[in-house]
Amino acid sequence: MQHVVVIGAGQAGASLVAKLRSEGFDGAITLIGGESVPPYQRPPLSKAYLLGDMAEDRLYLRPAAFYADQNIALRLGTRVKAVDTVTRTVTLDTDEAITYDALALTTGSQPNRLPTSIGGDLANVFTVRDLQDADAMAPHFAAGKRALIIGGGYIGLEAAAVAAKRGVQVTLVEMADRILQRVAAPETSDYFRALHSAHGVDIREGVGLKALTGDGSVTGAELTDGTTLDLDFAIVGVGITPDMALAESAGVTLDNGIATDAHGRTSDPHIWAAGDCASLVFKGQRIRLESVGNAIDQAEVVAQNIMGKDLDYVPKPWFWSDQYDCKLQIAGLNMGYDSVIVRKGDADGVQSHWYYAGDELLAVDAMNDPRNYMIGKRLIEAGRSPDKAAIADPATDMKALLKA
Missing domain, CATH: 3.30.390.30 (FAD/NAD-linked reductase, C-terminal dimerisation domain)
Structure with missing residues:
Protein backbone atom coordinates (compact mmCIF):
# COMPACT_ATOMS: atom_id res chain seq x y z
CA MET A 1 0.00 0.00 0.00
CA GLN A 2 1.29 3.47 -0.89
CA HIS A 3 1.91 5.97 1.90
CA VAL A 4 1.61 9.70 1.20
CA VAL A 5 3.08 11.96 3.88
CA VAL A 6 2.16 15.65 3.86
CA ILE A 7 4.21 18.10 5.97
CA GLY A 8 2.30 21.27 6.78
CA ALA A 9 -1.30 21.26 7.98
CA GLY A 10 -2.47 24.56 6.52
CA GLN A 11 -4.83 25.28 3.65
CA ALA A 12 -2.67 23.51 1.06
CA GLY A 13 -1.99 20.42 3.18
CA ALA A 14 -5.63 20.02 4.17
CA SER A 15 -6.77 20.46 0.56
CA LEU A 16 -4.24 17.94 -0.70
CA VAL A 17 -5.23 15.11 1.65
CA ALA A 18 -8.94 15.72 1.13
CA LYS A 19 -8.48 15.62 -2.65
CA LEU A 20 -6.53 12.36 -2.44
CA ARG A 21 -9.47 10.70 -0.72
CA SER A 22 -12.15 12.26 -2.93
CA GLU A 23 -10.24 11.03 -5.99
CA GLY A 24 -10.28 7.50 -4.61
CA PHE A 25 -6.76 7.12 -3.22
CA ASP A 26 -6.93 4.13 -0.87
CA GLY A 27 -3.39 4.15 0.51
CA ALA A 28 -2.18 5.50 3.83
CA ILE A 29 -2.12 9.27 4.38
CA THR A 30 -0.35 11.15 7.17
CA LEU A 31 -0.78 14.90 7.62
CA ILE A 32 1.74 16.50 9.98
CA GLY A 33 1.18 19.94 11.52
CA GLY A 34 3.19 21.93 14.04
CA GLU A 35 0.16 23.57 15.66
CA SER A 36 -2.11 21.82 18.14
CA VAL A 37 -5.39 22.61 16.34
CA PRO A 38 -6.84 21.12 13.13
CA PRO A 39 -6.15 22.88 9.81
CA TYR A 40 -7.84 26.29 9.76
CA GLN A 41 -8.39 29.40 7.65
CA ARG A 42 -5.74 32.06 8.10
CA PRO A 43 -7.24 35.12 6.34
CA PRO A 44 -9.89 35.75 9.05
CA LEU A 45 -7.14 35.96 11.70
CA SER A 46 -6.47 39.58 10.73
CA LYS A 47 -10.15 40.32 10.10
CA ALA A 48 -13.24 38.68 11.61
CA TYR A 49 -11.46 36.55 14.21
CA LEU A 50 -9.40 39.43 15.55
CA LEU A 51 -12.57 41.54 15.72
CA GLY A 52 -14.25 38.82 17.76
CA ASP A 53 -16.82 38.17 15.02
CA MET A 54 -15.73 34.58 14.38
CA ALA A 55 -15.29 31.78 16.93
CA GLU A 56 -12.25 29.52 16.74
CA ASP A 57 -14.17 26.44 15.66
CA ARG A 58 -15.53 28.36 12.67
CA LEU A 59 -11.96 28.82 11.50
CA TYR A 60 -11.48 25.08 11.06
CA LEU A 61 -11.49 24.00 7.42
CA ARG A 62 -13.19 20.74 8.37
CA PRO A 63 -14.39 19.22 11.64
CA ALA A 64 -11.65 17.30 13.44
CA ALA A 65 -13.70 14.13 12.95
CA PHE A 66 -13.31 14.40 9.16
CA TYR A 67 -9.72 13.21 9.26
CA ALA A 68 -10.51 10.12 11.30
CA ASP A 69 -13.55 9.38 9.13
CA GLN A 70 -11.36 9.57 6.00
CA ASN A 71 -8.63 7.43 7.57
CA ILE A 72 -6.16 10.31 7.50
CA ALA A 73 -3.59 10.18 10.30
CA LEU A 74 -3.54 13.77 11.60
CA ARG A 75 -0.40 14.40 13.64
CA LEU A 76 -0.84 17.76 15.37
CA GLY A 77 1.65 19.56 17.59
CA THR A 78 4.36 17.69 15.73
CA ARG A 79 7.35 18.89 13.75
CA VAL A 80 9.58 17.15 11.25
CA LYS A 81 13.28 17.61 11.92
CA ALA A 82 14.74 15.71 8.96
CA VAL A 83 13.92 14.21 5.58
CA ASP A 84 16.05 11.35 4.23
CA THR A 85 15.50 11.13 0.49
CA VAL A 86 17.51 7.89 0.16
CA THR A 87 15.44 5.84 2.59
CA ARG A 88 12.35 8.02 1.98
CA THR A 89 11.93 8.65 5.66
CA VAL A 90 10.86 11.67 7.68
CA THR A 91 12.01 11.93 11.28
CA LEU A 92 9.76 13.70 13.76
CA ASP A 93 10.83 15.82 16.71
CA THR A 94 9.99 12.78 18.87
CA ASP A 95 12.61 10.79 16.89
CA GLU A 96 9.85 8.64 15.39
CA ALA A 97 10.60 7.73 11.76
CA ILE A 98 7.88 7.54 9.10
CA THR A 99 8.53 6.14 5.64
CA TYR A 100 6.84 7.53 2.55
CA ASP A 101 6.27 6.66 -1.07
CA ALA A 102 5.35 10.26 -1.91
CA LEU A 103 6.10 13.30 0.21
CA ALA A 104 4.31 16.65 -0.17
CA LEU A 105 5.78 19.81 1.33
CA THR A 106 3.03 22.29 2.17
CA THR A 107 5.07 24.10 4.79
CA GLY A 108 3.77 27.57 3.96
CA SER A 109 5.70 30.62 5.03
CA GLN A 110 7.00 32.46 8.06
CA PRO A 111 6.46 36.15 8.85
CA ASN A 112 9.50 38.36 8.64
CA ARG A 113 10.42 39.66 12.09
CA LEU A 114 12.33 42.67 13.35
CA PRO A 115 15.94 42.17 14.43
CA THR A 116 16.59 41.96 18.15
CA SER A 117 18.95 44.92 17.77
CA ILE A 118 16.01 47.27 17.08
CA GLY A 119 13.63 45.82 19.66
CA GLY A 120 12.16 42.91 17.78
CA ASP A 121 12.23 40.67 20.85
CA LEU A 122 10.38 43.08 23.17
CA ALA A 123 7.08 41.90 24.64
CA ASN A 124 3.89 43.12 22.92
CA VAL A 125 5.53 43.15 19.48
CA PHE A 126 3.36 40.92 17.30
CA THR A 127 3.15 39.35 13.86
CA VAL A 128 -0.11 38.19 12.27
CA ARG A 129 0.41 34.70 10.92
CA ASP A 130 -1.20 32.04 13.07
CA LEU A 131 -3.89 31.49 15.68
CA GLN A 132 -1.45 31.94 18.53
CA ASP A 133 -0.45 35.36 17.15
CA ALA A 134 -4.07 36.51 16.91
CA ASP A 135 -4.92 35.24 20.40
CA ALA A 136 -1.88 36.98 21.88
CA MET A 137 -2.64 40.40 20.41
CA ALA A 138 -6.45 40.41 20.70
CA PRO A 139 -6.56 41.70 24.32
CA HIS A 140 -4.55 44.77 23.29
CA PHE A 141 -7.19 45.89 20.79
CA ALA A 142 -8.97 48.20 23.23
CA ALA A 143 -10.11 51.81 23.04
CA GLY A 144 -7.42 54.29 23.92
CA LYS A 145 -4.47 51.96 23.35
CA ARG A 146 -1.66 53.20 21.11
CA ALA A 147 -0.35 50.96 18.35
CA LEU A 148 2.36 51.19 15.73
CA ILE A 149 1.96 49.08 12.62
CA ILE A 150 5.15 48.57 10.65
CA GLY A 151 4.45 47.87 6.99
CA GLY A 152 1.78 49.13 4.63
CA GLY A 153 0.91 45.91 2.81
CA TYR A 154 -2.43 44.14 3.06
CA ILE A 155 -1.68 42.45 6.39
CA GLY A 156 -0.66 45.75 7.99
CA LEU A 157 -3.68 47.58 6.57
CA GLU A 158 -6.09 44.86 7.69
CA ALA A 159 -4.66 44.96 11.20
CA ALA A 160 -4.92 48.77 11.16
CA ALA A 161 -8.59 48.54 10.18
CA VAL A 162 -9.41 46.16 13.03
CA ALA A 163 -7.47 48.24 15.54
CA ALA A 164 -9.12 51.49 14.45
CA LYS A 165 -12.57 49.90 14.67
CA ARG A 166 -11.72 48.93 18.25
CA GLY A 167 -10.81 52.51 19.13
CA VAL A 168 -7.04 52.01 19.11
CA GLN A 169 -4.92 55.02 18.17
CA VAL A 170 -3.07 53.70 15.13
CA THR A 171 0.08 54.95 13.46
CA LEU A 172 1.21 53.03 10.38
CA VAL A 173 4.65 53.52 8.86
CA GLU A 174 5.68 52.41 5.39
CA MET A 175 9.30 52.80 4.33
CA ALA A 176 8.41 52.86 0.62
CA ASP A 177 7.01 55.96 -1.03
CA ARG A 178 3.45 54.68 -0.68
CA ILE A 179 1.42 51.93 0.93
CA LEU A 180 0.84 48.83 -1.23
CA GLN A 181 3.71 49.86 -3.49
CA ARG A 182 4.87 46.29 -4.05
CA VAL A 183 1.46 44.90 -4.99
CA ALA A 184 -0.79 47.63 -6.36
CA ALA A 185 -0.99 50.72 -8.54
CA PRO A 186 -0.84 54.24 -7.10
CA GLU A 187 -4.59 54.53 -7.72
CA THR A 188 -5.26 51.62 -5.34
CA SER A 189 -2.82 53.06 -2.80
CA ASP A 190 -4.68 56.37 -2.98
CA TYR A 191 -8.02 54.66 -2.40
CA PHE A 192 -6.89 52.84 0.73
CA ARG A 193 -4.90 55.77 2.10
CA ALA A 194 -8.06 57.87 1.97
CA LEU A 195 -10.12 55.07 3.52
CA HIS A 196 -7.78 54.66 6.47
CA SER A 197 -7.32 58.37 6.99
CA ALA A 198 -11.11 58.73 7.18
CA HIS A 199 -11.06 56.22 10.05
CA GLY A 200 -8.37 58.10 11.96
CA VAL A 201 -5.30 56.04 11.05
CA ASP A 202 -2.12 58.12 10.89
CA ILE A 203 -0.33 56.82 7.78
CA ARG A 204 3.28 57.92 7.33
CA GLU A 205 4.82 56.97 3.99
CA GLY A 206 8.50 57.19 3.18
CA VAL A 207 9.13 56.71 6.90
CA GLY A 208 10.67 53.62 8.47
CA LEU A 209 11.24 52.30 11.95
CA LYS A 210 14.60 53.10 13.51
CA ALA A 211 13.98 51.18 16.73
CA LEU A 212 11.35 50.06 19.18
CA THR A 213 12.12 51.03 22.75
CA GLY A 214 11.19 49.77 26.19
CA ASP A 215 12.46 47.82 29.16
CA GLY A 216 11.30 44.26 28.47
CA SER A 217 8.05 45.42 26.86
CA VAL A 218 7.63 47.93 24.05
CA THR A 219 6.71 51.42 25.22
CA GLY A 220 7.83 53.56 22.31
CA ALA A 221 9.33 53.88 18.86
CA GLU A 222 11.92 56.01 17.10
CA LEU A 223 11.20 56.60 13.42
CA THR A 224 13.68 57.31 10.65
CA ASP A 225 12.44 60.90 10.30
CA GLY A 226 13.47 61.60 13.89
CA THR A 227 10.03 61.52 15.47
CA THR A 228 9.20 59.41 18.51
CA LEU A 229 5.97 57.69 19.54
CA ASP A 230 4.59 56.40 22.82
CA LEU A 231 3.17 52.91 22.35
CA ASP A 232 1.30 50.12 24.06
CA PHE A 233 1.99 47.53 21.35
CA ALA A 234 3.34 47.10 17.81
CA ILE A 235 2.45 44.89 14.87
CA VAL A 236 5.05 43.88 12.30
CA GLY A 237 3.72 43.36 8.78
CA VAL A 238 6.83 43.40 6.61
CA GLY A 239 6.20 40.37 4.44
CA ILE A 240 6.75 36.65 4.61
CA THR A 241 9.45 34.17 3.66
CA PRO A 242 8.67 30.70 2.29
CA ASP A 243 9.45 27.91 4.76
CA MET A 244 12.09 25.99 2.83
CA ALA A 245 14.24 24.60 5.65
CA LEU A 246 13.24 20.95 5.22
CA ALA A 247 13.48 21.16 1.44
CA GLU A 248 16.91 22.71 1.65
CA SER A 249 18.21 20.08 4.08
CA ALA A 250 16.80 17.38 1.79
CA GLY A 251 18.75 18.78 -1.16
CA VAL A 252 15.67 19.83 -3.13
CA THR A 253 16.21 22.67 -5.62
CA LEU A 254 15.20 26.10 -4.33
CA ASP A 255 14.35 29.09 -6.52
CA ASN A 256 12.17 31.80 -4.95
CA GLY A 257 10.72 29.02 -2.83
CA ILE A 258 10.67 25.27 -3.38
CA ALA A 259 10.97 25.00 -7.15
CA THR A 260 8.26 22.88 -8.79
CA ASP A 261 7.50 21.88 -12.35
CA ALA A 262 4.13 22.23 -14.06
CA HIS A 263 2.88 19.17 -12.17
CA GLY A 264 3.98 20.39 -8.75
CA ARG A 265 6.91 17.98 -8.53
CA THR A 266 10.24 19.13 -7.10
CA SER A 267 13.73 18.16 -8.27
CA ASP A 268 13.29 14.94 -6.26
CA PRO A 269 10.83 12.66 -8.12
CA HIS A 270 9.21 11.52 -4.86
CA ILE A 271 8.73 15.00 -3.37
CA TRP A 272 6.02 17.50 -4.29
CA ALA A 273 5.22 21.01 -3.05
CA ALA A 274 2.21 23.32 -3.01
CA GLY A 275 1.04 26.58 -1.47
CA ASP A 276 3.02 29.58 -0.23
CA CYS A 277 6.28 27.62 -0.05
CA ALA A 278 6.21 26.49 -3.69
CA SER A 279 7.35 28.43 -6.73
CA LEU A 280 6.10 27.80 -10.24
CA VAL A 281 6.62 29.20 -13.72
CA PHE A 282 3.90 31.64 -14.80
CA LYS A 283 4.16 33.62 -18.04
CA GLY A 284 7.87 32.84 -18.26
CA GLN A 285 8.70 33.91 -14.70
CA ARG A 286 9.20 31.81 -11.59
CA ILE A 287 6.83 33.19 -8.98
CA ARG A 288 5.08 32.29 -5.75
CA LEU A 289 1.38 32.98 -5.28
CA GLU A 290 0.61 33.79 -1.66
CA SER A 291 -3.14 33.18 -1.65
CA VAL A 292 -5.82 30.80 -0.46
CA GLY A 293 -6.97 30.16 -4.01
CA ASN A 294 -3.52 29.06 -5.13
CA ALA A 295 -3.01 26.89 -2.03
CA ILE A 296 -6.23 25.00 -2.75
CA ASP A 297 -5.93 24.70 -6.53
CA GLN A 298 -2.24 23.80 -6.63
CA ALA A 299 -2.61 21.26 -3.82
CA GLU A 300 -5.53 19.57 -5.54
CA VAL A 301 -3.56 19.25 -8.79
CA VAL A 302 -0.61 17.81 -6.86
CA ALA A 303 -2.91 15.26 -5.22
CA GLN A 304 -4.11 14.09 -8.61
CA ASN A 305 -0.57 13.95 -9.98
CA ILE A 306 0.60 11.88 -7.02
CA MET A 307 -2.03 9.45 -8.29
CA GLY A 308 -0.47 9.54 -11.76
CA LYS A 309 -2.78 11.89 -13.65
CA ASP A 310 -0.03 14.13 -15.11
CA LEU A 311 -2.04 17.37 -15.01
CA ASP A 312 -0.44 20.76 -15.57
CA TYR A 313 -1.26 23.36 -12.93
CA VAL A 314 -2.48 26.52 -14.62
CA PRO A 315 -2.97 29.20 -11.94
CA LYS A 316 -5.94 31.55 -12.03
CA PRO A 317 -4.77 34.15 -9.51
CA TRP A 318 -7.32 35.85 -7.29
CA PHE A 319 -7.03 37.54 -3.91
CA TRP A 320 -9.13 39.54 -1.47
CA SER A 321 -8.86 41.87 1.50
CA ASP A 322 -11.49 43.18 3.94
CA GLN A 323 -10.89 46.61 5.49
CA TYR A 324 -13.68 48.41 7.37
Missing part, protein backbone atom coordinates in the same frame (compact mmCIF):
# COMPACT_ATOMS: atom_id res chain seq x y z
CA ASP A 325 -16.75 48.17 5.08
CA CYS A 326 -14.63 47.78 1.95
CA LYS A 327 -14.15 44.44 0.25
CA LEU A 328 -11.24 44.45 -2.17
CA GLN A 329 -11.23 41.66 -4.76
CA ILE A 330 -8.30 41.16 -7.12
CA ALA A 331 -8.23 39.05 -10.28
CA GLY A 332 -5.06 38.31 -12.22
CA LEU A 333 -1.49 39.48 -11.64
CA ASN A 334 -0.45 43.03 -12.48
CA MET A 335 3.21 42.23 -13.25
CA GLY A 336 4.49 44.48 -16.02
CA TYR A 337 1.51 46.83 -16.27
CA ASP A 338 2.03 50.21 -17.94
CA SER A 339 -1.40 51.79 -17.57
CA VAL A 340 -4.35 51.70 -15.19
CA ILE A 341 -7.94 52.54 -16.10
CA VAL A 342 -10.12 53.73 -13.21
CA ARG A 343 -13.82 52.91 -13.45
CA LYS A 344 -16.04 54.45 -10.79
CA GLY A 345 -19.39 53.02 -9.80
CA ASP A 346 -22.63 54.80 -8.99
CA ALA A 347 -22.26 54.47 -5.21
CA ASP A 348 -19.60 56.20 -3.13
CA GLY A 349 -16.48 54.06 -2.74
CA VAL A 350 -17.41 51.65 -5.53
CA GLN A 351 -14.72 51.50 -8.19
CA SER A 352 -12.39 49.21 -10.09
CA HIS A 353 -8.85 49.59 -11.41
CA TRP A 354 -7.97 47.78 -14.64
CA TYR A 355 -4.29 47.02 -15.28
CA TYR A 356 -2.99 46.85 -18.85
CA ALA A 357 0.33 46.07 -20.49
CA GLY A 358 -0.12 47.72 -23.84
CA ASP A 359 -3.54 46.47 -24.94
CA GLU A 360 -3.46 43.31 -22.80
CA LEU A 361 -5.63 43.19 -19.69
CA LEU A 362 -3.56 41.77 -16.81
CA ALA A 363 -5.50 42.32 -13.59
CA VAL A 364 -8.40 44.07 -11.88
CA ASP A 365 -8.65 45.58 -8.39
CA ALA A 366 -12.33 45.92 -7.46
CA MET A 367 -13.40 47.85 -4.36
CA ASN A 368 -16.96 47.03 -3.27
CA ASP A 369 -17.57 46.13 -6.91
CA PRO A 370 -18.15 42.36 -7.10
CA ARG A 371 -19.88 42.56 -10.47
CA ASN A 372 -16.92 44.12 -12.26
CA TYR A 373 -14.55 41.83 -10.37
CA MET A 374 -16.31 38.78 -11.80
CA ILE A 375 -16.40 40.30 -15.29
CA GLY A 376 -12.70 41.10 -15.11
CA LYS A 377 -11.85 37.66 -13.77
CA ARG A 378 -13.73 35.92 -16.56
CA LEU A 379 -12.11 38.12 -19.22
CA ILE A 380 -8.61 37.48 -17.87
CA GLU A 381 -9.13 33.73 -17.60
CA ALA A 382 -10.44 33.68 -21.18
CA GLY A 383 -7.42 35.67 -22.38
CA ARG A 384 -9.62 38.50 -23.61
CA SER A 385 -8.71 42.19 -23.36
CA PRO A 386 -11.45 44.77 -23.90
CA ASP A 387 -10.54 48.11 -25.40
CA LYS A 388 -9.30 50.51 -22.74
CA ALA A 389 -11.64 53.23 -23.96
CA ALA A 390 -14.61 50.94 -23.33
CA ILE A 391 -13.49 50.33 -19.74
CA ALA A 392 -13.05 54.06 -19.17
CA ASP A 393 -16.48 54.92 -20.61
CA PRO A 394 -19.11 55.04 -17.81
CA ALA A 395 -21.80 54.22 -20.41
CA THR A 396 -20.24 50.86 -21.34
CA ASP A 397 -22.38 47.80 -20.65
CA MET A 398 -19.67 45.81 -18.89
CA LYS A 399 -21.52 42.50 -19.06
CA ALA A 400 -21.68 42.85 -22.84
CA LEU A 401 -17.88 42.72 -22.94
CA LEU A 402 -18.10 39.03 -22.11
CA LYS A 403 -20.03 38.41 -25.33
CA ALA A 404 -18.03 40.68 -27.62
